[in-house]
Amino acid sequence: MDREDINSEGKESVIYIRDLKKSFGNRTVLNGIDIDIFKGENLAILGKSGSGKSVLIKIISGLLKPDSGMVKVLGIEVDKISPAALQQLRLKIGFSFQNSALYDSMSVKENLAFPLVRNKRNLSTNEVNEAIEGVLNAVGLSQTINQMPSELSGGQRKRIGIARTLILQPEIMLYDEPTSGLDPMTSIEINNLINQVREQYHTSSIIITHDLTCAKNTGDKVTMLLNGKFLTPGKFEDVFNTQEESLRTFYDYNFINSK
């Protein structure tokens, strides 16, 4: 079988994107993006605010439609399937939002139970409770089970947001700025959690960030989105040692701010 999302070594891309374009009015944010992410791989995408990083993962999860190009997730073209099929595909994609997007009117337990009870209606109360305990232990916040989102710190909200996506045991995780607005210590904890999630749940991930430490610690491959195009993905050191002027400015600015 000749499939474009399987490489010459027989490895299948869990996310396969070719010539992806997306504009908002006259502003082009993605101008011919290609991505291959293989099973178990983490890709960190660096870029300035407003460069279109979040747009990319919103397209991957089907929240936005591309203008042109191919987006395949787990072998399925996201923008060409029915709403019902997209809903099924989304069960395999976890999306951790920049501001956590916890449901304000629900407690932590209800937040975690919500996707589970709505998608796996045959589960018993005990099974739901066990799943909630499992993901809360995974993110190290079992003590917050009865708290409301407004009672949690920024780092705790991020962790609960990740736990809510893990409860459906996704194959792919999309992290949108997982360390933004967090202090350095909490950022390190979140970076460790992202790596732990990969080990424990065998996920492949895209980590959208402008935090160099996060990109270095969590990405097997790192790339940068610049003027709607990607740099060739590579190891952090390779991408970091570029002499390209605009990239150096980005790195220098990050270093000054992280000191």
Next chain:
Amino acid sequence: MNPELENSEVLPENKSFVSRKINPFFEDIYNVYKFIAHFFREVSSRPFEWKETINQCYEVGYKSLALVSLTGFITGVVFTKQSRPSLSTFGASSWLPSLVSIAIIRALAPLVTALIAAGKVGSNMGAELGSMKVTEQIDAMEVSATNPFKYLVTTRILAITFMMPILILYTGLVGMLGSYLNVHANELTSFTAYFKSAFGTISFLDIFSSIFKATIYGFTIGVAGCYQGYNAQNGTQGVGKAANTAVVLSMFLIFVEELVIVQFVNAIR
């Protein structure tokens, strides 16, 4: 032809001015139409969100009871007090129960309740959904394979559409009770005599038209509140705007609908 209009520099500007003012208006109408069509598609497809709909009925119905009780009671008392002098001039104070019951059931209860609901429930829907929209909670629901439109919008619109007739009939009864207390205090009319006279005047068409109006008002409040909230933009400012527009739009549409329905009901009376 006006030479100015032949100038190609002028035409595009005029067109742009017209587009700026007119196009968004028609665009909004088209979007509301699509929103309502989406609502009916979701309502008629499985799975049905009964549990959340009942929960919303409790939120919009039960939690509005105190407010509509108070306003309904005051409306009944005030209308009775205001009507008495005019009727007394003609020696027709005994017509008070009939007059008040017709006024309350046909017009006051539906209008007062709808306006209260537009303020309380409509603004709440606009603000709640708007806040969920700008904080990406609706997106979060969507990516966790839940249909947010069905869960958040259809349940709320159904709840207010179901609960408005009940609230309006309840307000009518409370208003008539307020009127009775005022009549009893002044004319010593008995409870039985008052309500026999009041209900004797009300026809089936009065009750039916009130329930019909209530359903239309409820649907209007639900659509206006949910549409504004679900399409909120620009952060907290957008949430405030959504809540405000939901109330203003609902109230305006309620008066327009009242006018149309009254014409229609009077024609078949």
